Amino acid sequence: MITRLTQLAEFVKSSGRRYRIAIAWAQDSNSIGAVYKGVCEGFLEAALIGRKPEIIKVCEKENIDYSGLNIIESATDYEACRKAVDMTRSGDADIVMKGLVGTDRFLKAVMDKESGLMEPGAILSYVCAIDVPAYKKLLFITDPAVIPFPDLDQKIAMTRYAIDMARRFGISKPRIALIGATEKISRHFQSSLDYSVMCKMAERGQLPDCIMDGPVDIFLACDPKSPEIKGVRTVLEGDADILVFPSIESCNPFYKGLMLFAGAELAGLICGTVKPVVLMSRNESLLSKYYCMALACMMTKGSKN
Amino acid sequence: MLRKLEDLKTIVANEPVKKLVLAPAHDQDSLGAVIKAASDGVVTPVLIGDTDGIRQIAEENGFDISGLNIIHEPGIEASVELAVKMVSRREAEILMKGKVGTSTLLKCVLNKEWGLRTGKLLSHFALFEVETYHKLIAVTDVAMNIAPNLQEKIAIINNSISCMHRLGIMNPKVAVLGAVEMVNESMEATLDAALLSKMNQRDQIKGCIIDGPLAFDNAVSIVSAKHKGIKSEVAGDTDLLLMPDIEVGNVLYKSLVFFAKAKVASVILGAAAPIVLTSRSDSEQAKYDSILLASAASKK
Numbered sequence: 001m002i003t004r005l006t007q008l009a010e011f012v013k014s015s016g017r018r019y020r021i022a023i024a025w026a027q028d029s030n031s032i033g034a035v036y037k038g039v040c041e042g043f044l045e046a047a048l049i050g051r052k053p054e055i056i057k058v059c060e061k062e063n064i065d066y067s068g069l070n071i072i073e074s075a076t077d078y079e080a081c082r083k084a085v086d087m088t089r090s091g092d093a094d095i096v097m098k099g100l101v102g103t104d105r106f107l108k109a110v111m112d113k114e115s116g117l118m119e120p121g122a123i124l125s126y127v128c129a130i131d132v133p134a135y136k137k138l139l140f141i142t143d144p145a146v147i148p149f150p151d152l153d154q155k156i157a158m159t160r161y162a163i164d165m166a167r168r169f170g171i172s173k174p175r176i177a178l179i180g181a182t183e184k185i186s187r188h189f190q191s192s193l194d195y196s197v198m199c200k201m202a203e204r205g206q207l208p209d210c211i212m213d214g215p216v217d218i219f220l221a222c223d224p225k226s227p228e229i230k231g232v233r234t235v236l237e238g239d240a241d242i243l244v245f246p247s248i249e250s251c252n253p254f255y256k257g258l259m260l261f262a263g264a265e266l267a268g269l270i271c272g273t274v275k276p277v278v279l280m281s282r283n284e285s286l287l288s289k290y291y292c293m294a295l296a297c298m299m300t301k302g303s304k305n
Numbered sequence: 306m307l308r309k310l311e312d313l314k315t316i317v318a319n320e321p322v323k324k325l326v327l328a329p330a331h332d333q334d335s336l337g338a339v340i341k342a343a344s345d346g347v348v349t350p351v352l353i354g355d356t357d358g359i360r361q362i363a364e365e366n367g368f369d370i371s372g373l374n375i376i377h378e379p380g381i382e383a384s385v386e387l388a389v390k391m392v393s394r395r396e397a398e399i400l401m402k403g404k405v406g407t408s409t410l411l412k413c414v415l416n417k418e419w420g421l422r423t424g425k426l427l428s429h430f431a432l433f434e435v436e437t438y439h440k441l442i443a444v445t446d447v448a449m450n451i452a453p454n455l456q457e458k459i460a461i462i463n464n465s466i467s468c469m470h471r472l473g474i475m476n477p478k479v480a481v482l483g484a485v486e487m488v489n490e491s492m493e494a495t496l497d498a499a500l501l502s503k504m505n506q507r508d509q510i511k512g513c514i515i516d517g518p519l520a521f522d523n524a525v526s527i528v529s530a531k532h533k534g535i536k537s538e539v540a541g542d543t544d545l546l547l548m549p550d551i552e553v554g555n556v557l558y559k560s561l562v563f564f565a566k567a568k569v570a571s572v573i574l575g576a577a578a579p580i581v582l583t584s585r586s587d588s589e590q591a592k593y594d595s596i597l598l599a600s601a602a603s604k605k
Binding site: 152153183184185187193195196197199200201203204205232233 | 486504536
């Protein structure tokens with residue numbers, strides 16, 4: 001079982017495989033820097049798609065040896081996105097990553113029904129593995145980035161993605177906390193109603209094997225002392241692996257708070273696509289960006305786990 | 306454990322005899338059951354109605370009404386009003402419908418000044434003795450609430466739970482019935498069932514163990530539940546079946562009675578006192594058993 005992000009990176013490095021990553025609109029020191037570390041460590045092979053002279057300029061400025069990088073000329077940002085997605089779709093790349101282009105334009109290419117990377121009928125979402133020094137293992141959280149107010153079906157999809165990711169980390173029966181402000185059911189909180197339904201679905205075997213409870217607050221989810229203090233019976237025992245949040249507005253500040261105040265690092269990935277799609281925020285540290293790459297490699301189909 | 310409706314007599318025997326007020330009492334259909342219950346010491350009746358009518362019915366049927374408390378009030382609504390007021394003043398513990406339409410009786414029960422309102426929802430509670438089940442099984446709501454929403458289902462469960470506690474069933478197992486035991490977004494009943502289960506886990510509904518959705522078979526048969534791989538404390542050992550709506554409830558009620566030859570007792574709960582509200586089509590035995598149930602469920 002992988003319990004820290006450093007282990008994730010080691011795991012990918014030790015796989016002996018080189019994952020091919022296509023970066024859309026790559027003239028961006030952030031993206032190139034993150035990928036370059038993986039290239040140097042031998043588990044990534046990068047195709048940088050964008051304005052060639054600008055990419056070279058960035059590399060020179062950052063002291064990056066671009067002789068081993070595959071630089072592909074593209075005139076516009078959307079064309080670069082299309083090209084990166086095409087390469088990934090056709091199998092010339094394993095992973096696609098957003099460079100300097102806006103998220104909406106990038107996702108438009110990813111989500112294109114004809115030529116994109118969506119699983120048929122899938123819901124697009126986002127799952128992050130966060131490494132918080134104060135917690136004994138990784139926490140998988142969803143969705144901090146894609147679905148603003150998930151409905152029941154979307155919450156179920158998010159949960160399935162998180163379970164799938166946790167399994168890759170060797171957690172065969174993850175403990176899933178469905179996060180709310182309190183543990184009570186109230187018709188004023190739609191999430192508490194959805195959560196009740198999901199718990200019953202888990203109980204009836206309608207979801208992949210897991211231990212689920214919700215609504216619970218973060219304490220009941222992650223603090224083993226809390227259930228007794230609060231007098232709440234929960235199967236989670238303060239030992240959650242996965243936290244499902246009711247909205248972006250709750251999930252996003254949660255992880256950012258942890259990064260800013262608690263020294264957390266993360267690895268996140270778009271879910272619902274046929275191949276890993278890396279989409280990182282500029283705020284993320286270089287280390288988190290590196291972990292995102294490693295996660296994408298791990299989630300690539302055919303990777304050992 | 307209660308296996309037969311007759312077992313309710315042990316509860317009744319250990320408590321002071323309750324007073325039951327029947328109105329209007331000049332009623333061929335209910336008078337016999339009341340008089341039999343009185344002679345068995347199940348209740349002490351007060352008969353409100355047209356005295357001549359009562360006497361005539363008694364004479365024609367050979368009922369012994371000597372020594373019974375009979376109050377003359379020939380007016381239908383007036384007699385019900387009087388009965389309700391007696392219960393309201395705690396001069397009687399059980400109200401029973403005689404020769405009057407249900408709507409008139411309920412109108413009096415729900416009267417804001419002198420009725421039996423408690424702020425709770427009124428609900429119907431039926432207790433069945435089925436030969437093929439290992440204990441008594443309660444069913445709600447088969448007659449009163451047409452299509453209860455979640456809040457109403459909670460109220461119906463709570464009414465039933467406090468009644469069952471009175472009957473000594475301290476932590477009843479409640480099965481929230483659906484057509485399937487899986488959660489299905491297009492079946493509202495299964496979603497409500499999931500919510501009720503979780504609210505029970507969170508102590509928002511106390512004094513019972515709730516599971517649902519359960520299909521009828523896995524609610525009452527452990528073999529069936531095991532066959533479906535359902536892990537549940539309730540499955541196969543249900544004490545109370547919560548119906549999704551009145552159609553399901555009513556059909557189940559009647560099929561148990563007509564096809565399974567089940568015995569049944571029923572009361573209306575949620576008012577200040579249990580109300581016996583049997584219909585003409587109920588058997589004499591069902592009326593008697595309902596009085597017995599009301600007596601066991603009421604407090605003196």
